[in-house]
Amino acid sequence: MTQDQLEEDGRIARALTAHAPPPLDAMFRIAVLERRERQRYRRRSRRLLAWSSALAALWVIGFNLGVGVFAAGVMAILVASLVGSCLVAIPVAIQLLRRLAHPAATK
Numbered sequence: 001m002t003q004d005q006l007e008e009d010g011r012i013a014r015a016l017t018a019h020a021p022p023p024l025d026a027m028f029r030i031a032v033l034e035r036r037e038r039q040r041y042r043r044r045s046r047r048l049l050a051w052s053s054a055l056a057a058l059w060v061i062g063f064n065l066g067v068g069v070f071a072a073g074v075m076a077i078l079v080a081s082l083v084g085s086c087l088v089a090i091p092v093a094i095q096l097l098r099r100l101a102h103p104a105a106t107k
Contacts, residue, residue, distance in 0.1 A: 055080050 055076050062072030 051080065051084075054083075 058076035059072050062075045
């Protein structure tokens with residue numbers, strides 16, 4: 001390469017880096033990721049607490065009805081699985097209906 005080409009390359013490199021965005025702050029990114037992970041953990045913990053409380057309540061109700069310990073546990077698990085599947089299936093069905101109603105918007 002000639003001296004003129006090197007000067008031209010240097011000038012282009014300076015022009016490109018003059019308006020470049022600032023370098024990313026790694027500590028800020030880590031803090032944001034940590035905050036998001038804590039929020040996700042809290043949501044999961046609350047969901048687990050709610051499900052376990054509901055299962056315990058169903059088991060106590062079933063046991064107080066006189067169906068026995070095992071039958072009350074089976075009933076609680078069946079009811080919880082049905083409710084859980086409805087909670088998963090209903091948003092999926094709503095999303096599917098929206099896509100069917102507006103097929104051009106999903107493309």
